[in-house]
Amino acid sequence: MKRVLLLGAGHAQLAVLAALARQRMPGAEVLLISASDRQLYSGMVPGLIAGRYSPAQCSIEVAPLAAAAGARFLRGQAVAVDAAEHFVTLADGQRIDYDVLSLNTGPVQDRERIPGAHANGLFVRPIEAFVQLWPRARAPCADDLIDVVVVGSGAAGVEIALAVHQAIGERCTLTLVSDGPVLAGYGDGVRRRALAALRRRRVQLLPGRCTAIEPGHVLLGTLRVACDVPIVASGSDAPAWLADSGLALDAAGFVRVGATLQSASHPAVFAAGDLIVRDDQPHPRSGVYAVRAGPVLAENLRRFVGGGALVPYLPQRHSLNLLALGDGRAIASWNGWSFQGRLMGWWKDRIDRAFIGRYRPRQGPAPGRSRTA
Ligand SMILES: Cc1cc2nc3c(=O)[nH]c(=O)nc-3n(C[C@H](O)[C@H](O)[C@H](O)COP(=O)(O)OP(=O)(O)OC[C@H]3O[C@@H](n4cnc5c(N)ncnc54)[C@H](O)[C@@H]3O)c2cc1C
Secondary structure, three states, rough: EEEEEEEEEOHHHHHHHHHHHHHHOOOOOOOOOOOOOOOEEHHHHHHHOOOOOOHHHHHHEEHHHHHHHHOEEEEOOOEEOOOOOOOOEEOOOOEEEOOOEEOOOOOEOOOOOOHEEEEEEEEEOOOHHHHHHHHHHHHHOOOEEEEEEEEEEOOOHHHHHHHHHHHHHEEEEEEEOOOOOOOOOOOOHHHHHHHHHHHHOOOOEOOOOOOOOOOEEEOOOEEEOOOEEEEEEEOEEEEEHHHOOOOOOOOOOOOOOOOOOEEEOOOOEEEEHHHEEEOOOOOOOOOOHHHHHHHHHHHHHHHHHHHOOOOOOOOOOOOOOEEOOOOOOOOEEEEOOOEHHHHHHHHHHHHHHHHHHHOOOOOOOOOOOOOOO
16 A cells, blocks of 8 residues: 555645545555644635634535545644655654655745744734634724734735725724735736725725834834734745755745646655646646646546556636625636626635535535636
8 A cells, every 4th residue: 555645735635635535546545634624715714804704614624525535634734844755744743654745735924034023923824823813813903993004915915904994994094015016916907906995995005015023013114103913914935844855946945846746856746736836837826726736636646656647737827816805895807807896706705605615524525626717
């Protein structure tokens, strides 16, 4: 028996579990290790913050999926990989050997990049921790006015700022700190619409780089901005625990993979989702691509164990993006086009609920297709 170790219950690995539930992998003992018992679906997290969803509505329980797939589930946090010796080390010191490793642990946020952020900031990742800490962070607002500063103006930062406004309304002052253009990488139409939405909610845009977070203040150089809740939504980084793995990594530490999702250096290691960088076909890091890679990952793990030529994952050239505006509306964008309104919000809600629904134990898992399109 070969041990196939699925590390991280990310989007692609959910599809692997679904595929295994339909058809087992002969000759393999499958072990899933993930940091949490549930996978919180990030696309619904702004809606959760806005008060539109409960945590249960945004969660996929991992253990029942593993059971249906015939896989053993171990809750654990990987802290090291040794690709030469084929083992993973967990935070509790356990050494887990593997024959085939499939990595889908997602990105992290470098907690040391902004001085003081580690101690004083509320990071959006890990999403599980963010969702648990948010109710406590906003608690003072029940009586008083609070100042909330969101650091980072990518899609997550903008969605979270609008969601916070929806949740707290005029009882908070909201500032979005941006060290570049808001929603960099998005088309002009989306940016215009999003900026208008931020203006309508009186979210103050503060251009500049956050240089430190102190209790009560966010600093941009010499500028001190009063802040009770500093939310750090600034980008995503590669996990530091991969640095000494021996795996081929790019300069930023992401796992270099080829078209078959195999590591560029170690063919027995596969990886998918935000953790990877494709040498041949670079694509953005987003849940859409992680979901799309899932069926190919499942197929290639099966073929690698059982024999047969591996198949390539061809990332789509354009993807549909749906940006939640907090109030039930959304901005949809596709290949330079953008649309906005309640209908887009309804559409996003339907897609998100359908994705979660696929992995509800009652209905039995089915292959995830796409978060959006
Ligand atoms: C607030 C927010 C909103 C977003 N909205 C969208 C959206 O609407 N559409 C979109 O396409 N993208 C969205 N994104 C981006 C999206 O979240 C990522 O692109 C996506 O999560 C990447 O998926 P993944 O499968 O690589 O990893 P993840 O979804 O991060 O899953 C990683 C899994 O691995 C586990 N894990 C992590 N570290 C370890 C470890 N060391 N050991 C073991 N297990 C581990 C985690 O518990 C988790 O189960 C959003 C991000 C944020 C922060």
